[in-house]
Amino acid sequence: MHILKKTNFDFLRWRWHALALSWIIIIAGAISIATKGIPKGVEFAGGTVVIEKFEQPVSVQQVRAALDKGMPGGGQNVVVQAYGDPSQNQVLVRVPSTGGESGADLSKVAKQVADALKGAGLPKFSDPPVSTEIVGPTVGQELTNKGLLATGLSLIFILGYLAFRFQFSFGVGAIVATIHDLLITLAFLAFFRYDLTLNVIAAILTMTGFSTNDTIVIFDRIRENLRSMRRDSLYNVINISVNQTLTRTIITSGTALLTALALFFFGGEVLHGFAFTMVVGIITGTYSSVFIAAAIVSFWRGNAPVRAAASAPAAPPAAPQQPQRKKQRNARAS
Amino acid sequence: MQNLRWKIITVVVTLVVFVALGVYPIVAQRYGITSPSWLMAKQLKLGLDLKGGVHLVMKVQTDDALKLECDIESERLRESLKSKTITFSDISTISPTQFRVDGVPQAQDANFRVAAQEVANFERGSGNNGSYVFTMRPNIQANLREEAVVQARQTIERRVNELGVAEPSISQQGSDQILVQLPGVADVERAKEIMGSPAFLELKIVEQGPSPTKEGLEVNGQLPTGMDIVPGNTGTLGDASTVYYLVRKASVVTGRDLRNARETPDENNLPAISFTLNAEGGRKFGKATSENIGRQLAIILDGRVQSAPRIESRINTDGRITGSFSLEEANDLALKLRSGALPAGLTYLQERTIGPSLGADSIRSGVEASVAGLALVVVFMLIYYKLSGINAVIALIFNLVILLGLMAYFGVVMTLPGIAGFVLTMGIGVDSNVLIFERIKEELEAQRGVRASINAGFGRVFWTLVDTHVAALISAAFLFQFGTGPIRGFAMTLSIGLASNLFTSIFVSKTFFEIELAQRRSATTLSI
DSSP: OOOOOSOOOOGGGGHHHHHHHHHHHHHHHHHHHHHHOOOBOHHHHOEEEEEEEBSSOOOHHHHHHHHHHHSTTTTTTOEEEEESOGGGOEEEEEEEOOSOOSGGGGGHHHHHHHHHHHTTTOOOBOSSOSEEEEEOHHHHHHHHHHHHHHHHHHHHHHHHHHHHHSOHHHHHHHHHHHHHHHHHHHHHHHHTTOOBOHHHHHHHHHHHHHHHHHHHHHHHHHHHHHHHOTTSBHHHHHHHHHHHTHHHHHHHHHHHHHHHHHHHHHSTGGGHHHHHHHHHHHHHHHHIIIIIIHHHHHHHHTTOBHHHHOOOTTSOSSOOHHHHHHHHHHHHHO | OHHHHHHHHHHHHHHHHHIIIIIHHHHHHHHTOOOOHHHHSSOOEEOHHHHOEEEEEEEEOHHHHHHHHHHHHHHHHHHHHHHTTOOOSEEEEEETTEEEEEOOOGGGHHHHHHHHTTOTTEEEOOOBTTBEEEEEOHHHHHHHHHHHHHHHHHHHHHHHHHHTOSSOEEEEETTTEEEEEEETOOOHHHHHHHHHOOOOEEEEEEEEEEESSSGGGOBTTBOOTTEEEEEEEOSSTTOOOEEEEEEESSOSEEGGGEEEEEEEEOTTSOEEEEEEEOHHHHHHHHHHHHHTTTSBEEEEETTEEEEOOBOOSOOOSEEEEOSSOOHHHHHHHHHHHHHOOOSSOEEEEEEEEEOHHHHHHHHHHHHHHHHHHHHHHHHHHHHHHHHHHHHHHHHHHHHHHHHHHHHHHHTOEEOHHHHHHHHHHHHHHHHHHHHHHHHHHHHHHTTOOHHHHHHHHHHHHHHHHHHHHHHHHHHHHHHHHHOOTHHHHHHHHHHHHHHHHHHIIIIIHHHHHHHHHHHOSSOOOOOO
């Protein structure tokens, strides 16, 4: 029924290339994480982060030297970096967990940092600090477990919903695309050494939702076309559907990318990691919706003619396997 | 037409309600317009990361409460066995939930088993050579733990209220954690000390002491029965050395018998805390003091003797705690005593302090970024969809207004990730409009006519939108479940945004198209 739209790209022809590219990035990310580790924010790793605002400009080296001299243990493993707008003279000091941040001693390390800075003759700085964050060692593990559980459960429920509304293979396609997005985003976080913080986790989970959005729009069109284009192969139906929704995919992802980029450039230091994750997530989410999700459906179902595959949501979700195969054979024979 | 009129009325009423709920209070606040309080009652709240303050997570050591119960019950069994002349060699607590009785003679075994039934909260193990292990029943353990957390939360609430912090938030997190958020508090250490110290007050009669060593109070190297040795201060000013007192195990009165406590200077004009007992406490206190005139009374706070004044005469309800307190210490102690003791110790797991300047910076850059992003999107929509783009922008503004109103109504706290959630909602709103408009374009190209195209566009996209929104809601729900503080704000913003977006993109936007069509006699073209 449908006349061809302006575009007519053969997206599925590129599925193997797309899969190869994705695997390369994911494996490179895995290697990066395995060798260098993924930098964890203080919420997950535990430890102390203090942000001090100085009245006059100080260099990171000066602060470093002061901590090396004044901290017990010579300030080992302490990270010092400039924070936010340079004109603000803010310095972030991060001390990894010493295991002592519990009970009454929670803020011991924060005090040691302040004392070391005071003793070094640096310009006056804010007291209390601009911001302090102290996380005891047990909190991180709990958060990690909760995060994994939340991600796993939300994937299972989305799979269930899509299996109910579409077909099981569509659910699998969406979930594989989502897991793909998660892994790619983690890989990019590892490449660019962004800390894995709670905000970043929020961004990752949101972007997986966004990517599922994209995927569903394409699937919805495939579902619709499956009803009207019974003679075509699934391969063609998928390609046509992706092409038909392409304008919409580009506009939506483009506008979302605009807002994410605005957050990245103007959102300030606190939102930096969050916005970076969103940018990566939107790009990989769009890519996976177009190249991965539908490809998975076609792998799962083979390249059978549509007639066999066209069981709209009205049909019982678990279509009996036997008759379907028979139909396929018939179709091939005819 | 009738239908369209009702739609317009619905749209207008929704707009008015949500502007009054969400937008008006913010504007009125910003420009100092005096308004009736019912309008201002539900204001959008800012999270700690935006207005600055302290965020503390602490763990209630629920084992403390179990141990206390274990001590009390084993002590009761000891008394009961004594009164029934059942002999035993020792009763000792072996874990927070277990105690053990040793050396019950074979001949008295049956009697012991009967007596042991009194400690109903404990399961008696089968005896072995006259030794019995008593284990607290699991349901009692669970109840005690739960109670301890609830009591700790209530005590902290009372203390925080006494501190006079505006809009504190104290909530239980998980099974044994308490999250305290104190906006605008600068002195974190003091706040932590006030919330976290047990403040358990006991007044006990001194039998002997003070002595510089523990051993000096023991009889043949053993603690006399019914007695305790408690460390304490000498009571003389400027002397920091520790001395020991032998006191009766049973308290005359405890912090539970207090009616009030406040800081008042003593006769030397040094800070001290005077307290008043309630009627029941006063009766006990009066009896004990009149029987023990001439002896010392130990005032024990959290297991340490603060002072041990001599009892000169019968005292009924009023007393005073002296010690070497600074004025602030005395004030804080009075506050803690007024609000009651913690049932169990606390350990701090997490602490986050955000200075007000950082919060203000975050708001500014967050809002700036969001406005910049939105402006870009609006410009794009207007260029790409021409006049229909206006329709989309109006739907977007509607969405924003409803979102603000609902957030204020439900008391959702606006956090930094919440601002990002706002931006994301706008993004999803744009997406819905794009989906619909692209569909309308397709239908128009298929020569369907304007009216039919619009109807088909909205109709066909409806279920797509439902599917995408439900999937997004599923992830938002789990995000809420998993998140703490800021993340929850984000998940809430996103969920509310999704719901309001479904309404605006389908209902409001369609109504505007219909208004547009109703004004034209014949619709042959559409600016899209």
